[in-house]
Amino acid sequence: MTVTATPRPTGRPGYSQTLERVPESAGAARSLVRTALAAWQQDELTEDALCVITELVSNAVDHACCSVIRVVVTRPADDRVLLAVADRSRDLPRMRADCDGERIRGRGLVLVDALADRWGTEPRRWGKTVWAELRSGPAADG
Template identity: 70%
Template sequence: MTVTATPRPTGYPGYSQTLEPLPESAGIARSLVRTALAAWHQHELIDDAQNIVTELVANAVDHGHSARIRVVVSRPSHNWIRIGVIDRVRTLPRMRTDSNGDQIRGRGLVLVEALSDRWGTDLHRWGKTVWADLKCEPAA
């Protein structure tokens, strides 16, 4: 049996992994992001991208209530990298802008907004994707 890959319009593969909704999954997601960005020679974006995926996974774990989550790292174009976390809940994420008292948690989307060039949510019939985009240098 021969397996062939369908080329993407931008020529870049996507990276994705299905994970259990556990706090430990953030480490696996960070590794996936690091692998993708290193393959695309975008080393300068790795730290921000890993922080972003950590927050998106934490939100999916805390609020998603799904049996599984999916992390996707893709290049929708030569100049953008997209990090997305998919769950099966249609509830939109809410960015907290209050100080949240002395609580350490609850401001992850503020961090996502600060580290990414843009972010958003795509609703699907079966759930949602929360994503963040980072502007990158086209590969040589």
């Protein structure tokens, strides 16, 4: 699959990649996030961002209905990094209230909620995008 960097009229480029909807795609998504964060000199976000993108991809792999997903990493402002996964399922994710220490699965959005500054879902005509925003410091170039 091809990685694209999209130039914008202002600000930094966004990075995106279309991936197969398989568990192994979480590794490719993490590589994309690492690349974007390194380009933006936002290494302090790496650990949290990798956890968040892994959970977003895992949810799409488990619940989407199409053979591919789209991973997007953007920097909407100097102090924010946005991670998103788009898929063709219209089923919206929901955070489970019954997550205890005994559950092995189903805690992904609880983790996203804990690590991200904010997160949400954007329903689309063709499916949805689930996103999480992490607050960062200004880059040395910005």
